[in-house]
Amino acid sequence: MSNSYEGQGATIYEVAQRAGVSIATVSRALRNTGPVAAGTREKVLRAVEELGFTPSRLGVSLAQGRHAANGIVFPDLSGPYFAEVLLGYEEVASELGRSVLILSTRGRAAVQDLVRDLVGRVDGMVIFGRTVEDAVVDEIIRSRTPLVLLARDPVERADAVCSENTASAEALTTHLLGHGYSTFALAGDDDRGDVTQRWTGVRRVLSDHGIRPPEPLPCELTVEGGYAAGRTLLGGKPGGARRPEAVICADDQVALGVILAAEELGLDVPGDVAVTGWDDIMAARHARPALTTVRQPMRLLGARAARALDELIKGARTVPNSEILPTQLIVRSSCGPHPLEEK
Amino acid sequence: MSNSYEGQGATIYEVAQRAGVSIATVSRALRNTGPVAAGTREKVLRAVEELGFTPSRLGVSLAQGRHAANGIVFPDLSGPYFAEVLLGYEEVASELGRSVLILSTRGRAAVQDLVRDLVGRVDGMVIFGRTVEDAVVDEIIRSRTPLVLLARDPVERADAVCSENTASAEALTTHLLGHGYSTFALAGDDDRGDVTQRWTGVRRVLSDHGIRPPEPLPCELTVEGGYAAGRTLLGGKPGGARRPEAVICADDQVALGVILAAEELGLDVPGDVAVTGWDDIMAARHARPALTTVRQPMRLLGARAARALDELIKGARTVPNSEILPTQLIVRSSCGPHPLEEK
DNA sequence: CCGTCGAGTGTAAGCGCTTCCACTCGCTGG
C-alpha cells in the first residue's frame, strides 16, 4: 500500500512540493477547510500517500492551540477500582477524539511537578480523590485549565463527579442492624473524601439506633491493609476489647483482607463476624464467603468525568457542575444468613 | 506563593520583557544550558515566579523534536492483568521523565487510525499482544518509532518483552498429571500469542504421557467467557462427551468463570473437576476454592518494557532485544488435594 | 599596550502546522 521508501517524517512542505501546490492548499485539502479544486485535492492526496505523510501532532497542536488530549491523575492502578474508572474515561475520551495521558501518584515525591507537567500537555484534567494537594488544585483552576474532580469533595470552581456514598452507607448499616448485630468496627483509611462520606452514613444510622459509632481504624485500602486491620480488630487479647459482630470495610480489598485475617484467627465469616466491603470488585463475587458490598458504577464514573470535561473544554458550559451517581447495595453471604425477610 | 494575577499562559516573551532580557537568556536560565550571570538568573527567576510561567510543552517539544512521552496500546483494562502491567510501565516511564499516553483497543473499529495518532504524540510505543494488526506494527517500525512488543511473538526489528509460558505450562500440566488426572480440557481464546505458547506446553506434556491433547475451547478471557466455556465443558448432555477431570484455563478470569459454572451445575471443585488459571490475580487467592495458577510478574513486565523502550529512544541500543521473564507455579486448592508428596 | 579568550547576552532561524488576507480569474446579473 505505502511506498517502499518512507522517511520517518515527511513534512507538509515536502507534500506541497511534490504536489506542486502551496502548504496552505495541502492543509486545506487534508482538513477540508476551505475550497480546493477536485484535481488539486487528488494531487495532494497522491503525494500524501506516496510520502506516507502524517501531520505532526506538535505542529497541529501548536498552531491550533489545543492538544486534543486529556489528563487523569489517580493514586494507584492496583486493585480494580481505578482501573475500571480509567477504562470508562479512556473510552469516552477516545470517542471524543482525545488522547489520554495518565499519572499515578502512588508513593511519588514530586507529585506537584508531575501534575504541572501534565497540565501543560492537555486541554483538561481529571483528578482523583485526594491525590494532589488543594494548593495544586487551586493552581490548576487559576490556570483556567478545565478540571473535573472525581470522588473528591467539590471545590468552588471545578466540576465534580462522584458516586453516592452516605445514603448507601446508611442502607448498608441498616441492613446489618437487621441481622441483629449491635457491635461494629470500621476498617479503612479516613483521608479519602468518599470514604469519609461512607463513615458519615454509618455513624448516623448507628447513632439513630442508640449505638455509639466506633472510630474507624485507619489502614491502607489494600488487601494487606485490610489484613492488618483485621488482625487488630479481631485478634484482641483475651479479655481485652470485645470482638465486633460486624466489620464494615472502606472497600472490598480491605474486606478481603479482613476475611483473610479472620480465617487465620480461626473465626468463621459470617458465623463469628460479619464483613462488608464497598465497590463490588470482581473478587467480591468470588470471595469465600461472597462479599456483601455496595456497587459503584466505576466505568460510568470515568465516562461521566470525560463528558463533563469535554463540555468544559468546548466551552459548552462554564458554570461548574456536580454530579452524583447512584450506587446499589449488593447483599451476599459475608454479612450472614438473612434473618426472616429483608425489607 | 504565586501572584494573584495569573494569565493562563505567560510566554517566554513576557518573562523576558519583565526581566529585561532576551528570550534566549530566559531559556538558558531556566534550562541551565549555557552561561547566565547570577544577577540575571535572579531577575529571570523572579519574573517567572511573578507571572506563574510554565514553559509550553508544545513549544519545547517542537523545538527539541521530542515529546518526552511514551505510548502504550492494550486491549482492555478490565481485569487486573493489564492494569498491573500498565502500573509498572507508568511508574518507570515517569521515573525516566516521560509521560504516558494510553490507548485501549477494546471493541474499537478504527484502531489503526487511533494508533497512528498515538504514534504522532510519542517518542516510543509499547504494543500489547495482538491488539493491532501486523501491518500497523510494520508501519510503526518503518516510521522508525522505537517499539517494544509486550507478550507478543517477536517481530524482526522490534524489541520484545514477555513472560515465560511454555515451560510453566509444562510444569503446571505435570503437576496435574501428578494428581492422577488423565482427561483434560483447555479453556481460552487462542488468538493471543502468549496463550498459544501455554497451550503448546500443555500439549507437549500430555503427548509425552500418551494423552491426546484436547482442542482448546475458544472463549473470551473474562469471567463471563469462562463461565460460558465452563457450561459447555462441564454441562455435557448425559451420555455425551465425558466430563474432563481437569480444566486448564488460559487465565485466572476464565478459571473463575469455570468455577462459577461448575458450582451452578452442582459440581464440586476440585472434588468433581480440577480447575487451574494463569496470572495469579488478586481474586485467585480469594476464590473459593483458591486457584492453582501460574504467577506472572505483571508489573515487572511493564517496567521492563519501559526500560527497553527508553534504551531504544535514547539510542543506547539499536539491535532489537528480546526478554523473557520467569514465572512461578502457584499451587492452591483448586487442583485438588495433594496426593502424597509433590516432587 | 594589544591580541586573545571566555563569560554573558542578543538576534534570528528554525520546528511543522493553521489560517488570515490578498490576489487571480472565469462568470453572472444588470
Next chain:
DNA sequence: CCAGCGAGTGGAAGCGCTTACACTCGACGG
C-alpha cells in the same frame, strides 16, 4: 460591457520554544 462575486490558490504571519551564531567586553598573558 462592466462591476461584482465566489471559487481556488499562494504568501506570510504566527503558535512558543531552543539554539547556532555573532557580538560585546573585561581580564589576562606576552
